[in-house]
Amino acid sequence: MTSPFVDHAWLQEHRDDVVLADVRFYLDGRSGREAHEAGHLPGAVFVDLHAVLAGPASDAGGRHPLPAPDAFAAGLAAVGIGDADVVIAYDDAGGVMAARLVWMLRATGHDAALLDGGIGAWDGPLETGPESAAPAVFTARPWPEDLLADVDDATDRANVVIDARPGDRYAGAADQLDPRAGHIPGARSVPARGNLGPDGRLLPVDALRERFAAAGVTADAPLVSSCGSGVTACHNLLAIEHAGLGRGRLYPGSWSAYSRDATRPVATGSEPG
Numbered sequence: 001m002t003s004p005f006v007d008h009a010w011l012q013e014h015r016d017d018v019v020l021a022d023v024r025f026y027l028d029g030r031s032g033r034e035a036h037e038a039g040h041l042p043g044a045v046f047v048d049l050h051a052v053l054a055g056p057a058s059d060a061g062g063r064h065p066l067p068a069p070d071a072f073a074a075g076l077a078a079v080g081i082g083d084a085d086v087v088i089a090y091d092d093a094g095g096v097m098a099a100r101l102v103w104m105l106r107a108t109g110h111d112a113a114l115l116d117g118g119i120g121a122w123d124g125p126l127e128t129g130p131e132s133a134a135p136a137v138f139t140a141r142p143w144p145e146d147l148l149a150d151v152d153d154a155t156d157r158a159n160v161v162i163d164a165r166p167g168d169r170y171a172g173a174a175d176q177l178d179p180r181a182g183h184i185p186g187a188r189s190v191p192a193r194g195n196l197g198p199d200g201r202l203l204p205v206d207a208l209r210e211r212f213a214a215a216g217v218t219a220d221a222p223l224v225s226s227c228g229s230g231v232t233a234c235h236n237l238l239a240i241e242h243a244g245l246g247r248g249r250l251y252p253g254s255w256s257a258y259s260r261d262a263t264r265p266v267a268t269g270s271e272p273g
Contacts, residue, residue: 080133
C-alpha cells in the first residue's frame with residue numbers, strides 16, 4: 001500500500017484482508033465509544049484516541065502527546081490489531097481524527113490508510129454494540145525522530161509550519177481547550193477540514209497541491225505540521241503525502257503545549273505574524 005487513502009470500492013474488494021478501525025473522537029466531550037456502539041461499519045473495532053493514541057497530558061507535552069511505544073502496542077494488541085494487519089481507519093469527520101492512528105502506524109512501518117468519506121459514505125448496513133476481537137501480537141517500535149518536530153522546529157522560520165485548526169481558532173477565537181488563543185508566530189493556517197470537498201471526501205490531488213502550495217508547502221521545503229494537540233495535523237500530513245509533496249514532520253504538542261509556556265509569543269489574526 002502506498003497511498004494513505006482508500007475509497008469504499010477498494011474496501012469492498014479487500015474487506016477480508018484488512019482490519020477496520022473506528023477512531024471517532026469529539027472535542028465537545030461526546031463519547032466516541034458510544035457512537036461506535038450505536039452504529040459502526042461491520043467488523044470494525046473501536047480504537048480509543050485518549051487511551052491508545054495518546055499519553056498522559058502535561059504542560060510540556062500538551063493534551064495528546066504520543067504514547068510510549070509499548071503502551072501504543074499494547075492498546076492495539078488488546079483490540080485485535082497485530083503486526084501484519086493492514087488497518088483501514090475511519091471516523092465521522094472526514095478522517096481528521098482517524099488520521100492520528102493512520103499516521104502513527106505508517107510512521108512505524110505498518111500498512112494503514114484512511115477510508116475516504118468515512119462512515120458517512122458507507123452505503124451498507126451498520127452493526128451495533130461493542131465489537132470484540134481476539135487479542136493479537138503487536139510489537140512496539142520507537143517513534144522515528146525524522147518524522148517528529150519539537151517547539152524549536154515549530155518556531156524556526158527556516159521551516160514551513162502549518163496549523164490544521166479551524167481558521168477562527170488560528171486567528172485567536174477563545175475556546176475552552178487551551179489557556180491562550182492565537183497561533184505560533186510564523187505558522188500558516190491550513191485547516192485540515194479544507195482538504196475535503198462538500199461531500200466529505202478528499203479533494204483531487206491537483207486541488208490539494210494548489211491548496212498546500214498557497215501555504216508554501218513544496219516537496220523540497222522542510223515542513224512542520226501542527227494543530228491543537230497533534231491530531232488533525234496528521235490529516236494534513238497524510239494529504240500532503242498523498243499529493244506527492246513528501247512526508248513532513250508532526251509537532252505532537254502543537255498549540256496545546258506551546259500555549260502553556262507563557263514565555264512564548266503569540267500571534268493573532270489571519271496572517272502568520
